[in-house]
Amino acid sequence: MTVNRPETYKYAQVSRYINQLIEKGDLKPGDKAPSLRKLSKQLGVSIATITQSYVNLEDQGILSAKPQSGFYVNALVNQINDIDKPAATRGRARRVRFGDLFEEVFRNANNPRIIPFGTSNPSMEFMPVKSLTRATRSIISRYPQRSMDYMFPPGDRKLREQIAQQYAQNYTRVSADDIIITSGATEALSISLRSVAKRGDIIAVESPTYFAVLRMIEQMGMLAVEIDTDPVTGLNLDALEEAFDTMDIKAVMASPNTSNPLGCQMPEEGKRELVNLLAERDIPLIEDDVYGSVYFGDKPPRPAKSYDLNNLVLSCSSFSKTLAPGHCVGWVIAGRYHKKFLQFKQAWSSATSSINQLALAEFLSSGQYDRHLVRLRVAMREQVERGRFMIARNFPEGTRISHPHGGNVLWVEMPRSCDCIDIFNRALEQNIAITPHSCPGKVNRKEHTVFSRSVPRVLVVFVDTSAV
Structure with a gap:
């Protein structure tokens, strides 16, 4: 068995291979991941590379290490609810009205005391x-x-x-x-x-x-x-x-x-x-x-x-x-x-x-x-996967999370009982900035000013999840 054509470091290729096994159902929550020695022989990479990959997958919440036993697929994997397909709607042209929320989102991004999860700026560490x-x-x-x-x-x-x-x-x-x-x-x-x-x-x-x-x-x-x-x-x-x-x-x-x-x-x-x-x-x-x-x-x-x-x-x-x-x-x-x-x-x-x-x-x-882009894609994918896991583990039951094909933005749909403006304000009290539904979501209408009447949504940009 060989991994896909390389696009990055070998450890990232191994991570992708494990993710593919999970996505296809060959590895299920609770299953033991292939041993370091077995996978090293199977993929033709060093045990050190496999170890590095497994540690990264553990950081992302995909694998869990058990002493003297090895690595196992986390029980939460495959239990993250993706965003539903939208119901067919017939839109009509409307004027857009933002108010002051747009300015506040960017004002928060410039505050060094605030973790800027509200704007799609990549971490300068990358x-x-x-x-x-x-x-x-x-x-x-x-x-x-x-x-x-x-x-x-x-x-x-x-x-x-x-x-x-x-x-x-x-x-x-x-x-x-x-x-x-x-x-x-x-x-x-x-x-x-x-x-x-x-x-x-x-x-x-x-x-x-x-x-x-x-x-x-x-x-x-x-x-x-x-x-x-x-x-x-x-x-x-x-x-x-x-x-x-x-x-x-x-x-x-x-x-x-x-x-x-x-x-x-x-x-x-x-x-x-x-x-x-x-x-x-x-x-x-x-x-x-x-x-x-x-x-x-x-x-x-x-x-x-x-x-x-x-x-x-x-x-x-x-x-x-x-x-x-x-x-x-x-x-x-x-x-x-x-x-x-x-x-x-x-x-x-x-x-x-x-x-x-x-x-x-x-x-x-x-x-x-080009070499930098290879590293950046790996880093952003790992941050996004880690972010999805953290949200699934800590947000209310029924929360749905986007599964992006790239970038560093997550779109989160929360249970109807949640009020996104309240979440926005309470997060700010903890020096965390997000963007509530009324800013990036639908064109503003009266029925969306009360978020409990619709599906509350939040945009979360994972700049550096280690900061949380």
């Missing part, structure tokens, strides 16, 4: 801070004036070439000339929305969706219509098509790869169908692909942009989830909206940090980025 610092020092030393000067759109040529090479590794043909550098993915999404729609237009979004997307729609005076989203396979295309038939939708905003907050991932054929469906109606797709590189499977998922033959997909991403959140360097591949996007970018925010672009280009060209 980031190659020392390597990026060296790259930055090298850039300042070699190009002192250029690194301090303005860098206007479309951005640094070398960085755009490196980004294009990343897409080429994932079967997506993109040239440096197709890419516009932005000040993070949020700016890329925001300018994309302004490039394809205007005040009063209807925008289709996933349900639930990233709360900043709803905030953008609110601030631009547009309307949002929610489309049912499966917690595993993503956007419901039948529901989307039905919405097209009944409303004048001007654009779709979605995350086909690892959506925020559900963590679902559209199958490749689903992405192709989505792009084709939109092409038939000449409707643009604004693709949020910030987690495209932080996948948990064996193969990297392709962006929806890779299926775009009509230049209708505006694909947005950044390095904020994979390298340096504070650098705020993102990009867009805007297709037929390239010129319009460029004009908006030049008019509103003009330049993006020169030194950050140059430093990132230096880091990517060194070959370190």
Whole structure:
């Protein structure tokens, strides 16, 4: 027996093999895991590697060690309730109203005394801070004036070439000339929305969706219509098509790869169908692909942009989830909206940090980025699995938890008796920040202001579970 094609350290391959045995039912709760010696011989890796893997699985709550006996599958494994598929609903376009909750979520994220489980920022412990610092020092030393000067759109040529090479590794043909550098993915999404729609237009979004997307729609005076989203396979295309038939939708905003907050991932054929469906109606797709590189499977998922033959997909991403959140360097591949996007970018925010672009280009060209992504995917998967276990062990009976395909976000549905705003406030008293349902969930309506009337939901981002 051999493990899957390596994508990371050997201990992570062993962990994946054990997880696969559990998922297939070959190992059940209470069963003894294969002995170190047996698995070492079976998989062709050292006993030390097997031990390292088992210890990591124990940290995640998947295995339990018994003295003088070995490792056993934890009794709670396979008892974690996943999120249910949504009941079919017929959405209608609504105005988004946030109030002050959006600002409070970000205010909490900046408080050093608060554990920031409310925003999707990765732990800096996972980031190659020392390597990026060296790259930055090298850039300042070699190009002192250029690194301090303005860098206007479309951005640094070398960085755009490196980004294009990343897409080429994932079967997506993109040239440096197709890419516009932005000040993070949020700016890329925001300018994309302004490039394809205007005040009063209807925008289709996933349900639930990233709360900043709803905030953008609110601030631009547009309307949002929610489309049912499966917690595993993503956007419901039948529901989307039905919405097209009944409303004048001007654009779709979605995350086909690892959506925020559900963590679902559209199958490749689903992405192709989505792009084709939109092409038939000449409707643009604004693709949020910030987690495209932080996948948990064996193969990297392709962006929806890779299926775009009509230049209708505006694909947005950044390095904020994979390298340096504070650098705020993102990009867009805007297709037929390239010129319009460029004009908006030049008019509103003009330049993006020169030194950050140059430093990132230096880091990517060194070959370190791909190796870093391998480590990051392992670390994030382990944190998410540990987080799922901790919630299942400590939250009320009946709690349901998303099972993401990537990223670092968990979407939690709690029993109807729970009040998410109360949980939000009580968590803050313990210096823990989360995001309650009224921020990232449904477009706000009166019946959702009393959370006991619906399924309370909480977004939990596991930055560093060792802090709890």
